[in-house]
Amino acid sequence: xxxxxxxxxxxxxxxxxxxxxxxxxxxxxxxxxxxxxxxxxxxxxxxxxxxxxxxxxxxxxxxxxxxxxxxxxxxxxxxxxxxxxxxxxxxxxxxxxxxxxxxxxxxxxxxxxxxxxxxxxxxxxxxxxxxx
Amino acid sequence: xxxxxxxxxxxxxxxxxxxxxxxxxxxxxxxxxxxxxxxxxxxxxxxxxxxxxxxxxxxxxxxxxxxxxxxxxxxxxxxxxxxxxxxxxxxxxxxxxxxxxxxxxxxxxxxxxxxxxxxxxxxxxxxxxxxxxxxxxxxxxxxxxxxxxxxxxxxxxxxxxxxxxxxxxxxxxxxxxxxxxxxxxxxxxxxxxxxxxxxxxxxxxxxxxxxxxxxxxxxxxxxxxxxxxxxxxxxxxxxxxxxxxxxxxxxxxxxxxxxxxxxxxxxxxxxxxxxxxxxxxxxxxxxxxxxxxxxxxxxxxxxxxxxxxxxxxxxxxxxxxxxxxxxxxxxxxxxxxxxxxxxxxxxxxxxxxxxxxxxxxxxxxxxxxxxxxxxxxxxxxx
Numbered sequence: 001x002x003x004x005x006x007x008x009x010x011x012x013x014x015x016x017x018x019x020x021x022x023x024x025x026x027x028x029x030x031x032x033x034x035x036x037x038x039x040x041x042x043x044x045x046x047x048x049x050x051x052x053x054x055x056x057x058x059x060x061x062x063x064x065x066x067x068x069x070x071x072x073x074x075x076x077x078x079x080x081x082x083x084x085x086x087x088x089x090x091x092x093x094x095x096x097x098x099x100x101x102x103x104x105x106x107x108x109x110x111x112x113x114x115x116x117x118x119x120x121x122x123x124x125x126x127x128x129x130x131x132x
Numbered sequence: 133x134x135x136x137x138x139x140x141x142x143x144x145x146x147x148x149x150x151x152x153x154x155x156x157x158x159x160x161x162x163x164x165x166x167x168x169x170x171x172x173x174x175x176x177x178x179x180x181x182x183x184x185x186x187x188x189x190x191x192x193x194x195x196x197x198x199x200x201x202x203x204x205x206x207x208x209x210x211x212x213x214x215x216x217x218x219x220x221x222x223x224x225x226x227x228x229x230x231x232x233x234x235x236x237x238x239x240x241x242x243x244x245x246x247x248x249x250x251x252x253x254x255x256x257x258x259x260x261x262x263x264x265x266x267x268x269x270x271x272x273x274x275x276x277x278x279x280x281x282x283x284x285x286x287x288x289x290x291x292x293x294x295x296x297x298x299x300x301x302x303x304x305x306x307x308x309x310x311x312x313x314x315x316x317x318x319x320x321x322x323x324x325x326x327x328x329x330x331x332x333x334x335x336x337x338x339x340x341x342x343x344x345x346x347x348x349x350x351x352x353x354x355x356x357x358x359x360x361x362x363x364x365x366x367x368x369x370x371x372x373x374x375x376x377x378x379x380x381x382x383x384x385x386x387x388x389x390x391x392x393x394x395x396x397x398x399x400x401x402x403x404x405x406x407x408x409x410x411x412x413x414x415x416x417x418x419x420x421x422x423x424x425x426x427x428x429x430x431x432x433x434x435x436x437x438x439x440x441x442x443x444x445x446x447x448x449x450x451x452x453x454x455x456x457x458x459x460x461x462x463x464x465x466x467x468x469x470x471x472x473x474x475x476x477x478x479x480x481x482x483x484x485x486x487x488x489x490x491x492x493x494x495x496x497x498x499x500x501x502x503x504x505x506x507x508x509x510x511x512x513x514x
Contacts, residue, residue, distance in 0.1 A: 037287075046285050046292055048234040057483065075480065076394050082513045083259045085161060086196060087252040088208055088229055088239060089283065092159075 026061050028069065028130040029106055029122050030113040036069065036130050042113060043070045045081065045090030050113040052093045053105055061099075061117040068132035069115075157199060162514050164193040165257045167215075167264075169507030176503035178494050179267055180216060188215035190264060190509060192255055194224065204231040212255065224255070224276065235285040245277045246296060246325050249336050249388035249401055257511035261397070261432050261478060263490035264507075266419040268436025268472045269401050272384075273306035277321060292329040298322065298340070309465055312352045318382065319344035325386075336388040345407055347377035359462055366455070374447045375462060377410035397432075398422040406443070413440040413467045423476075430478045437471040469497040485512035 028039055032050060041047035043054075043066070055062040063074055070077065084090040096102050099116040106112045106126055113129070122128055167190030169181045176182070180189035194212040201207060210225040227241030244252050248270055253259045279300015286293040302318040323340030349356055363372050383406050390399035398421070405415040416439045423432025442448075448463050450456050474492035481487045488509045495502045 037290075041287065041292070046235075046294075047287070048231070073394060075483075078483065078513075079259045082163070082256055083253045086163060086194075086210070086256050086259075086513075087244065088225070088227065089252075091198070091206075 025119055026064055026068075026115055026117050026132045027119045027122060027128045028065070028113065028115045028132070029103070029126050030129050031106065031110045031125045031127065032113070033127065034113065034129055039113070039130060040070050043077075043093070044072075045084045045093075048090075050111055051109065053102055053112060053114040054093050054095045055099075055102065055115070056095055056097065059117075061115065065115045065132055069130060159198045160195065161198075162193070162195040163256050163258060163512065164191075165255075165509050165511040166191050167507055167509035169505055172504040172506060176505070178492065178503040178505040179264070181505055181507070188218075190507065191215035193219075194255060196225075205229070206231075237283050239281045239283070240279075242276055242278045243281050243298070243300075244275060245298065245302065245321075245340070247272055247338060247340065247384055248386060248403065249327075249334075249390065249399075251275070256513065257488070257509065258484070258486055258513045261423055261430060261476070262421075262434065262474075263476055263488040263509050263511075266401075266421070266434050266436045266472065266474075268419050268438050268470070269403055269417040271415070271417065271438070272405065273308075274302055274304045274316065276304070277302040277318075279321070290330055293326060294329070295324065295326045297324045306347070308347065308349070309353055309356070314352050315346075315348040316377075317344075317346045318342040323384070332391055332393045334388075334390045334392075336386075338384070338386040338388075340384045342382045343379075345377055345380045345382040345410075347410070347412075349376065349411075356462065359458055362455070363450075363459075366450075366452070368450055368455075371448060371450060371459060374409055375411045375459075377407055377412060380407055380409050382407045394425060396422070396424040408443075409447075411463055411465065413442045413464075415440050419472075428480045431476075432478075433473070433475045435471070435473050438468045440467040440469065442467060467498065471495045471497065481510070482512070484514060485510060 030050060034050060038047060038049060042050055042052045057074065066072055066074060066077055072080065081092055085092055096105060099118055099121055102114040102116050103121050106114050107124060119128065168185060168187050169190060170185045171178055171181055171183050174183045192212060192214045194210055196208065196210045198206055198208040206229050208225065208227055208229065209223060211221055212224040213219045213221050223242060225242055225244065227239045227243055229237055229239045231237045246252055250260055250265050254265060254275060257263065277300045279298060282297045284295045299322045301321055304316055305313045306316040308314045319342060321340065321342045325336060325338035327334055327336040350360060351357065360372055384403065386401065386403035388401040391397060400420040402418045419434055419436030421432060421434040423430055442463055448459050450459055472492060472494050474490055476488060476490040479487045488511065490507045492505045493502065
């Protein structure tokens with residue numbers, strides 16, 4: 001009984017994972033390998049180990065990335081960054097217009113990290129760090 | 133003196149950098165709150181409001197400018213205009229920041245003294261759920277100090293630790309007895325706060341102390357002056373020393389916790405402030421708050437209370453019963469035992485603006501008076 005339940009849960013979990021992966025095609029990209037926890041820390045302004053860049057606030061890719069990998073909604077992050085900005089704890093991350101601008105930034109910044117909606121644009125020295 | 137000099141240096145550096153650097157290298161941002169409130173009873177008074185609709189006590193505007201002088205060095209100033217101070221412009225923050233490592237930085241200048249969980253963001257109403265921070269706890273009558281602050285982030289397992297160590301001094305006109313202002317000075321102020329974040333949970337401890345706290349009480353209130361003169365005449369210098377806040381030791385300790393999974397949140401804070409050998413009682417303050425967020429609005433409630441205690445009342449003992457009554461009155465003048473309950477509802481009216489409504493009921497256990505305040509505010513960042 002327990003075993004069946006466990007198998008069921010694993011299948012369900014895997015199904016959810018593949019669903020969330022297929023729902024969006026977004027990837028986190030950088031020239032530098034980094035673990036997934038560090039991604040959240042960079043986008044929460046807690047770590048400056050790499051320089052993060054964002055897509056515009058109204059971008060669906062940004063929303064998906066923030067919910068999947070930072071674990072917060074846009075509204076929540078906006079409040080969070082307002083706190084950091086007005087208390088000198090962190091400088092807001094730069095916002096770039098689209099995938100191409102992010103890719104261009106990352107190619108010329110080995111210490112940069114960003115995310116794009118289209119995996120096929122990742123080339124050259126750039127690596128896929130995570131998917132969402 | 134040294135520290136206020138530093139504050140002016142950083143302000144000057146900003147002005148200089150604004151001419152030296154291209155316009156787009158200065159980051160401008162700001163925030164504000166337009167608040168209106170009135171008490172429901174004709175004699176009710178609370179947080180600077182009375183029975184007439186007033187826009188001043190809770191309204192403020194702030195503009196922040198930040199310039200990067202190098203990769204690691206930056207200068208920031210925040211200019212604020214508060215309705216409670218007739219919208220006079222004041223420098224709220226002015227500091228140089230040096231980034232030591234990826235996770236450590238040091239600030240020098242005029243900074244916020246981070247007593248409480250929300251001290252740093254006190255004026256940025258947009259960033260928290262209340263219309264105003266709970267006045268049961270957020271009641272130290274000054275917000276800033278000049279000096280240094282060292283900040284560090286550490287990651288241990290799934291925990292993130294944010295630690296801040298501060299040192300400096302505070303000099304300000306603070307509001308004391310009956311709304312009068314007095315000169316206050318804290319020297320050799322040192323302390324720290326650490327927040328531990330684990331997923332949606334944040335826990336915080338803070339401790340600060342000074343060995344040289346002063347509040348100048350003479351010359352601000354006729355009754356206080358009369359009492360001090362009388363005590364001098366009868367040779368009760370010891371009592372004056374016990375009442376006066378002069379070169380006294382002060383300590384502040386606080387703990388806080390907040391759980392927020394975005395659907396709902398619950399949090400609490402408890403603080404203790406003590407100013408030894410002075411008329412200031414031991415101030416014990418607490419609140420608990422909880423709320424739920426819906427699509428574009430939120431509902432929340434907060435209960436808080438103050439519970440002050442005169443420490444070692446025998447130090448105020450005088451042989452004369454009549455004089456004793458006056459001394460006791462002076463020793464109890466700022467003692468509060470008040471319970472606050474409030475409910476609030478917030479609406480996100482734009483990505484960067486929130487409309488908030490709040491009703492707060494204050495129940496003063498010592499005077500048996502109760503006051504009800506209704507307020508509304510639009511709070512925003514840009």
